[in-house]
Amino acid sequence: MPRALSTLTLSDARRMLEAGEAKAAGLGIPYNIAVVDAGGALIAFARQDGALEGSIDLAIGKAKTARMFDKTTEYLAELAQPGAPLFGIGQSNGGHVVIFGGGVPVMIDDQIVGAVGASAGSVEQDIAVAEAAAAAISSIQHREGGQR
Numbered sequence: 600m601p602r603a604l605s606t607l608t609l610s611d612a613r614r615m616l617e618a619g620e621a622k623a624a625g626l627g628i629p630y631n632i633a634v635v636d637a638g639g640a641l642i643a644f645a646r647q648d649g650a651l652e653g654s655i656d657l658a659i660g661k662a663k664t665a666r667m668f669d670k671t672t673e674y675l676a677e678l679a680q681p682g683a684p685l686f687g688i689g690q691s692n693g694g695h696v697v698i699f700g701g702g703v704p705v706m707i708d709d710q711i712v713g714a715v716g717a718s719a720g721s722v723e724q725d726i727a728v729a730e731a732a733a734a735a736i737s738s739i740q741h742r743e744g745g746q747r
Contacts, residue, residue, distance in 0.1 A: 606637035607705060607713035611736045615705075615715055616645045619732030623647060623719070630719040630728055631658040634705075637712050639666045654718035660695060661702030661716030661729070667692065669711050672702030673726055701725030705737045712737075 607615075612634040623630035629647035631654045636642050641662075646655060661672050668675060676698045678685035689698045700722040705713045717728035 604637055605707065605710050605712045607634060607642055607736075609642060611713075612643035614735045615732040616643055618735035619715065619717055619728050620645060620647060622728045622731035623717075626720060626724055626728070628720045628724060630717055631655050632728065632732060633659040633662040633716045634732070635659075635662045635666050635714050635716075637666070639663050639714075642713070651719050657697055657718035658701070658716045660697035661699075661718060661725075662714045663695065663702075663716070664697045665702035665704045665714035665716065666711070667696070669704050671700070671704065671726075672698055672716070673700035673722070676700065699725075701729050703729040703733045705733045707737060 615634050616632055619632040629650040631650045632645045633641060634643045641659060664672050675685065675688065679688050679698045680686065689696050701718055702714060702716040704711045705715060715729050715732045717725045717732065
């Protein structure tokens, strides 16, 4: 049976960046927002004027991590605590795993098609910006339930 891989497009990524930037503006914080495709490759990135330089790699890393593990980075952070099942995961994959909130897998029709990462504010703010970006095109399953 042939397999089809669905992935985010540049048009999708642009809509997501726009939604994430609008959420960031509402918070009054300049943000770094990254969108990756189904393979984890960067499609689009936005650094709002004044966004923290140190958050550039974090936003990209959160997006890639969310796609690599098909889980929110917030949830991975819970699983990575001492004594938890994934303790030490932050050192895997050449140290490129970012395990604090702000990375969200993007789903369309129950299929993960990419991910988004946001960084510059508090963890809660990063999650809100990433979720706003994903919701622009996604059937996102929020933290309160569903696949995390």
